[in-house]
Amino acid sequence: MIGEENRLWRWTWLLALSVFILAATTGALMRFGLLKGFPWGLQYTNVRHAHSHLMYFGWVTPALMGLMVTWLPALTGRPLSALSQTRFRRIIRLVLLLAVGAYGAFLLYGYRPAQFGSLRLPLSTILASLNMISWYAFMAVYWQATKGAARISPLRLWDAALAFMALASLGAWGVAVTAVFRIQDPVVSALLTHLFLDLFASGWFVLGVLGLASAANPRASRHRWAAKSESLLIMGLPVAFLLSIPVNLLPPFVRLIGSLGGLMVGLGLWGQIVVLWQGAEKRWRPALLFLSLEATATLAVTLPAIARWSERANLRISYLHWLLLGFVTLGLVAAAQTTWGEEFVKGRRWLVTAVALLILTLIPLSNVWPAAWHGRWTMQLAAWVAFGPVLAACGMLIGGINVYLGWVRSRRLDPAQNS
Numbered sequence: 001m002i003g004e005e006n007r008l009w010r011w012t013w014l015l016a017l018s019v020f021i022l023a024a025t026t027g028a029l030m031r032f033g034l035l036k037g038f039p040w041g042l043q044y045t046n047v048r049h050a051h052s053h054l055m056y057f058g059w060v061t062p063a064l065m066g067l068m069v070t071w072l073p074a075l076t077g078r079p080l081s082a083l084s085q086t087r088f089r090r091i092i093r094l095v096l097l098l099a100v101g102a103y104g105a106f107l108l109y110g111y112r113p114a115q116f117g118s119l120r121l122p123l124s125t126i127l128a129s130l131n132m133i134s135w136y137a138f139m140a141v142y143w144q145a146t147k148g149a150a151r152i153s154p155l156r157l158w159d160a161a162l163a164f165m166a167l168a169s170l171g172a173w174g175v176a177v178t179a180v181f182r183i184q185d186p187v188v189s190a191l192l193t194h195l196f197l198d199l200f201a202s203g204w205f206v207l208g209v210l211g212l213a214s215a216a217n218p219r220a221s222r223h224r225w226a227a228k229s230e231s232l233l234i235m236g237l238p239v240a241f242l243l244s245i246p247v248n249l250l251p252p253f254v255r256l257i258g259s260l261g262g263l264m265v266g267l268g269l270w271g272q273i274v275v276l277w278q279g280a281e282k283r284w285r286p287a288l289l290f291l292s293l294e295a296t297a298t299l300a301v302t303l304p305a306i307a308r309w310s311e312r313a314n315l316r317i318s319y320l321h322w323l324l325l326g327f328v329t330l331g332l333v334a335a336a337q338t339t340w341g342e343e344f345v346k347g348r349r350w351l352v353t354a355v356a357l358l359i360l361t362l363i364p365l366s367n368v369w370p371a372a373w374h375g376r377w378t379m380q381l382a383a384w385v386a387f388g389p390v391l392a393a394c395g396m397l398i399g400g401i402n403v404y405l406g407w408v409r410s411r412r413l414d415p416a417q418n419s
């Protein structure tokens with residue numbers, strides 16, 4: 001799928017990958033901080049917020065946006081207008097800038113207001129809110145650019161992904177409003193936080209990446225399960241986030257609604273996995289393996305007894321990174337390689353290996369690991385192995401920059417390429 005116009009959007013990948021390296025390094029340093037203490041007065045909770053917000057706002061979101069924009073002409077059957085190209089370019093740059101800004105604010109202040117002389121400013125909340133406004137701008141230009149185009153599978157998945165991004169953002173606005181009005185209700189705060197965190201991940205990220213898999217593998221989207229599994233996903237997602245809220249916080253009938261949603265999401269994900277396993281390029285298989293872990297876990301926690309067990313087993317961080325590092329991140333790399341070629345996106349197997357090792361080292365940190373085998377070594381191992389994806393991504397970035405600069409130079413030498 002490598003046309004000249006598609007090469008125009010490769011800068012989005014290089015910048016998003018640079019941000020991944022910063023966020024992943026923050027994650028790895030967090031592991032060392034948990035071992036040796038945090039330097040420069042940094043606080044663990046703030047570093048964790050900085051890591052997760054940068055991964056959400058500055059890695060997955062702009063990487064997904066850049067890849068979606070690159071595929072739109074092929075999927076709509078018409079080139080992007082110059083105006084849409086300009087708007088998409090400016091919005092993705094703004095998304096990246098605001099994401100890095102929010103990272104700095106969360107790292108230094110967390111959710112506490114920043115003090116500038118006599119002025120106290122909720123800087124993280126302000127920058128996180130500006131991030132959300134830039135996403136709304138992307139949605140508006142996307143819908144403008146795809147207006148009237150046939151809603152084939154990738155576009156259906158991206159329409160739903162963006163709608164869930166908007167729905168998830170209501171949770172984030174809710175968190176900001178409860179902070180301003182000092183509303184301290186554990187159920188309300190859990191509902192709003194998980195509406196944002198989980199629907200943003202399972203809705204925007206997962207449907208976004210599944211849309212890329214469908215765009216890159218049109219044969220898969222013709223499978224008889226493709227449309228049915230998509231519908232199951234889209235119907236179950238709005239309430240499946242209830243499964244991430246501690247079981248004891250929710251009345252049983254509310255949790256039952258969450259379980260029904262989780263059942264549809266789990267079956268929908270398995271349907272997509274079967275469809276893509278048969279119809280997609282092999283480079284998608286590591287991401288699909290992690291998605292199958294996620295789909296099975298989603299089906300399992302529909303049962304309150306298993307959900308209580310997984311809370312006691314302290315599997316939340318593992319569960320999150322199966323999805324976000326295993327499926328979403330490796331899925332983005334597979335999509336980038338299909339979209340821009342193996343010459344531009346090198347080292348995918350190194351990253352797959354590094355991610356698999358990192359996720360394995362999270363098991364000894366949970367309570368499924370026999371208590372007798374616990375020890376400081378489990379945290380040391382997790383800390384050192386956490387640098388694996390950082391190094392692999394650095395190699396991928398350097399390789400990509402070399403190809404990109406070579407292309408920029410060739411365009412300068414041969415202006416005919418610009419036309």
Ligand code: HEM
Pocket residue numbers: 023024025027028030031048049051052055056059060317320321324325328329358386387389390
């Ligand atoms: C090299 C890759 C990564 C490393 C080393 C890493 C490391 C970490 C660490 C150390 C924590 C805190 C664990 C704890 O509290 O015990 C964490 C939490 C988290 N990470 Fe990552 N992570 C990585 C990739 C990702 C990616 C790709 C995403 C999202 C796209 C992500 C999203 C999150 C989230 C949402 C949390 C939980 C935050 C919270 O509870 O407030 N991480 N990660």
